[in-house]
Amino acid sequence: MDKPLTVGILGAGTMGTGIATVTARAGHRTILRDLTEAAVQAGVGRVRQFLDKSVELGKMPAEQRDAAAAGLTGTTGLDDLAECDIVVEAVFEDVALKAELFGRLDDICAPTTLFHTNTSTLSVTAIAAGSSRPERVVGTHYCNPAPLMRLVEVARARQTSDEAYHATTEFLAGLGKVTVTTRDTPGFIVNRFLIPFENDCIRALEAGLGTVESIDQAVTRGLGHPMGPFTLLDIVGLEIHRAVSLSLYEQLRDARFAPPPLVEQMVAAGHLGRKTGRGFYTYDEPRMFGT
């Protein structure tokens, strides 16, 4: 790495802590920000835990872990991000919230700061519009779990400058990520294709073209996907799938993205997947998936 940067992460949830792990591991000074002290401490704890585990598994030398942990701090104050070269936003999926946060950072950060949004389904252009420096805003969509998945989709807002775009892909390469460049369109590449495919599998089930098991088998054994759609949806959670589908549908008005009736029914019945012990499959013990 050329020069350690200072990276601020907004949101210490699933993605924020994953991204903080990635930047801290790469040697960048990392500041993790959430709304409450408890959320911040929990987030910092999860990053540390991941780093410790990496050392335990022999994936990382202890010195690297120590340096990463030493460079990681947490805060509840937005002002503490003043020094940041890059701020990565991973708060709730709410366009107004994201746009407003970048607007507030205008007064706090230097004019050279890059603003990255990790939104999955929202318009990067709309989020950038909240900033008085929209040319510094770039979409960087990490995959979950961020420390393990190499892909980052880079989406240029209409306002994004070439300079900000190039600085972003360079930064991501330095993190060990493989980037692809996509237009700022709902779902980018991965979700644009995954969500209709999953909905189509659900419709095939509704239509009686197969069973939960035979469709999963067709997809894993016939297409070589690592997981069948129903196994995957049970892990993701049906309510999350519904929200993502609806968000994409509302923006694209393309029926392929609309959640099929079965999804609505499963959500209404509380059959959300693994976390409730029942989704497309039933599970002996409900368990949360994640790190």
Added chain:
Amino acid sequence: MTTGPIAVLGFGTMGSGIAQVCAQAGFDVLVLDTGEEELARGRERMAAFLAGAADRGKITETDKAETLARVSTTTDVAALAGADLVIEAAVEDAEVKRTLLAEVAAVVGERAIIATNTSALCVTELAAAVPAPGRVAGLHFFNPAPLMPLVEVVRALQSADGTVQALMEFAGRLGKEPIEVKDRPGFLVNRLLMPYLNHVVQSFDDGLATARDIDVAVELGLGHPLGPLALLDLIGLDVHEHATQSAYEDTRDTRFAPPPLVSRMVAAGRLGRKTNSGFRTPAEEEDR
């Protein structure tokens, strides 16, 4: 189920793979094709595949020799008389298949099961060309047949329960994982695959991202073994056009309709790997 040999009709890509899978499971196989040249080509393809497997230590030289020894060939339909299972893997042409199936049905006994490996034709319609169509069903292997674990057993409207059951068991004896599917366009796997591939092609045509970036995103983001555009190159743009066109005509569902770019690539002779010109072939220069 079988005591006599298994008859395989057509010694092309799929016929040679299917013959090999059957022979490797210990069955005697008799393959029919239209001429000695076609038969020789099929045997060569099979021998080359087995040689590759032997080189990689997946099978022994003895396995290879024994497998080849179990496969005999003919150009004479009458020679298939003793078969009690027929697997049809001739060209994807409804007229050819109907004629061939009727000829073969007249030669083999009424108790013989007749299976077709068609990907995109209607099994029910093919079965209608055969007297006593209860013995007909689809047995849809994936390419390359020796490597792909899944087999779709396609129940035509006429298929007898016993026929479907026997084919499920037979696929299991081949070491495959059978699933029973309905005779609807694309059966199950291609039913799910076609709209997805069409969506990808249209998005690519609309400028979503480069072909490479689309494939990399899907491979790394979803863990698929092959990105969708590389997969289309492998399937062949002409094969995809035929399959989607026929599914579209059957359903009038626009998600199946081949996107204009596919038709134009076919018109230009850009069929994918086989012509070394497609979405990802010839392999672009790595840009980093």
